[in-house]
Amino acid sequence: MIDISGVSRSFGERRVLDDVSFTVAGGRMTGFVGGNGAGKTTTMRIILGVLTADAGTVSIDGTALTPADRARFGYMPEERGLYPKMRVLEQLVYLGRLHGLGAQAAKRSAESLIERLGLGERGNDTLESLSLGNQQRAQIAAALVHDPTALVLDEPFSGLDPIAVEVVLGVLRDYAARGVPVLFSSHQLDIVERLCDDVVVIGGGKILAAGSREGLRAEHSGSSFELELAGPTADAGWVRERPGIEVTHLDGGFVRFDAADEHAAQRVLTGAVEHAQRSGAGVTVQRFAPITPSLAQIFKEVVR
Known part of the structure; x- marks a missing residue:
């Protein structure tokens, strides 16, 4: 379980996170929703250690997150960061190696993900030659290639057609079924409602609602x-x-x-x-x- 407790962050005079607290339980899908500028991306970056918090803590299973813990997370940033002129399979193998996988293990994992995410015939194509939807699938594969212990995904369904959404949902559900905590943000509330076990709503840098999907629906009925x-x-x-x-x-x-x-x-x-x-x-x-x-x-x- 990932626990975010009392996290605050300011940029200059602007307070973008104000005492943010919620949990991402192992084996459960947690949707993180809010309008533009609500604080979702900043929170995710603090979880991953890309940014530091001015106050508060982030822990996993009761222990403060370390760089080694974060290295085992799967992170999909809002700004897509793959190399446009590099072939998809080669790029995924390279990222797997950076995460400590051996050459054969990295290749097996990359090939498996390419097939599962519907990119089986595009593995030897450069990223820039793919459609935007297929580039998104490749970015998701990059977050998964090292078999992460937790997933933090910023808008993973952006640009995906309905068939691709279902493919990605199936992969994420498999990770959750193995006990992996999965946190993802999305503006597509219908997907969040259909997929998530738990929902966290943030606005103006504050948590406005948090709980199980059915619990929130009952609470606001x-x-x-x-x-x-x-x-x-x-x-x-x-x-x-x-x-x-x-x-x-x-x-x-x-x-x-x-x-x-x-x-x-x-x-x-x-x-x-x-x-x-x-x-x-x-x-x-x-x-x-x-x-x-x-x-x-x-x-x-x-x-x-």
């Missing part, structure tokens, strides 16, 4: 509910007359509403059962559930 009645005479119009209820959408037997409190919502459910019993003709309560927000909705809520 508020008091909105949906009720669906099924049957030829199903009608949910009576919900508007219930105390403490504000109907936001009504269509026959389907109603979406806000409840003043838990008791008001419970009274609607009780009323639905009674309505179904009175109506007869096969009317049933098909569904009654709180409305859980998407990550995009939570993001808008916490950053405003």
